[in-house]
Amino acid sequence: MPGRSRYEIHVGGVPVGRTVYLDRGGQRVFHHTRIEDAFGGRGLAGRLVQGALEDTRASGMRIVPVCPCVGKYLEKHGGTYGDITDPVTPEVLDWLDRRLA
Numbered sequence: 001m002p003g004r005s006r007y008e009i010h011v012g013g014v015p016v017g018r019t020v021y022l023d024r025g026g027q028r029v030f031h032h033t034r035i036e037d038a039f040g041g042r043g044l045a046g047r048l049v050q051g052a053l054e055d056t057r058a059s060g061m062r063i064v065p066v067c068p069c070v071g072k073y074l075e076k077h078g079g080t081y082g083d084i085t086d087p088v089t090p091e092v093l094d095w096l097d098r099r100l101a
Contacts, residue, residue, distance in 0.1 A: 007052040009035075009044050017044050019052050019070065022099055027086055028061040029096055033069035049073040053081050062086050066096060 009017045017035035021028050030052070035045050049070055056063055063085045065071040071088075074081055086092075 007048060007055065009048040009051075011039060011044070017048050019048055019067065021052075022096065023061065024064070024092070024095060026060070026062055027064050027092075028056045028059075029064040029066055029092060030070040031066045031096055031100070033067050045069055046073060057081070057084055064088060064092055066092065 005023070006018045006020045008015045016039040017033070019030055019033040021030045023029070033045060033049065035048070050073070053063060053070075053073070061084075063070070063074070063081055064087075065074055065085065066088050074085060
């Protein structure tokens with residue numbers, strides 16, 4: 001799909017998880033995160049999301065946490081990314097639905 005991007009986490013050189021986003025202007029809209037079941041419970045999702053959010057900050061983009069995993073990470077880590085986080089709005093959700101259709 002054009003414009004679709006992801007961050008991946010690897011174990012032993014094998015991709016075992018990803019967080020997927022679409023860029024919307026200056027916003028990086030995170031909409032899906034998945035860690036393979038066999039690799040759950042190892043803290044990989046947190047490491048993956050942290051790396052994605054740090055890269056987003058470095059790129060000058062803003063975070064929109066549509067993905068529940070990204071949203072929970074942001075809640076857990078307080079204001080670490082509050083300065084670059086935008087709310088999930090109906091407009092963002094409509095835009096995302098059209099892009100993923």
